[in-house]
Amino acid sequence: SQELEQSPQSLIVQEGKNLTINCTSSKTLYGLYWYKQKYGEGLIFLMMLQKGGEEKSHEKITAKLDEKKQQSSLHITASQPSHAGIYLCGAPDYSGTYKYIFGTGTRLKVLA
């Protein structure tokens, strides 16, 4: 079955610094979703990528799906304390039924 691996597992940055989170798939991605989760809460949808080379931005967050469609990166520019949380990548698993699978998450802390 398909697996998603995220790196790093955790990240602590100073406010204002840029950072990148990576998500690598064991199989070709036919869609990649980025979510953010605050402690004890549900997941908030950030962005969806479907085409190789596709790049999307929302405010200071940019996500890209590489040409081979097996890796995605999430980049935050000029991080703020409000960016703190757990970032998860997710994808539909086409090896069986179309359930969504998720990476183990990257815990981000931004120091003011």
Place this chain on the structure above:
Amino acid sequence: GAGVSQSPSNKVTEKGKDVELRCDPISGHTALYWYRQSLGQGLEFLIYFQGNSAPDKSGLPSDRFSAERTGGSVSTLTIQRTQQEDSAVYLCASSSQTGTTEAFFGQGTRLTVV
């Protein structure tokens, strides 16, 4: 509704008791998913419903876990004879089309078995 609604938001139960967790998906969404998230862990798939098709139960950890979806809308996840290792946040999500659109998540039910 406007979003995925889960109830209760918190549940504390004694070991051995049965619990029911409810999920009300976004109106019109045909796909519904249950996930479990233990402390510091990723999302563990439990079960998936798509329209009138047979559900994918491959993620249910034991026969103490079951779920149903009535009328293609509201879903109930039932855990019988709860154990301490069942303590986790149970998340429900729904999507309009399987695999091609994003899944929207509820706020989760935090289950604590004491």
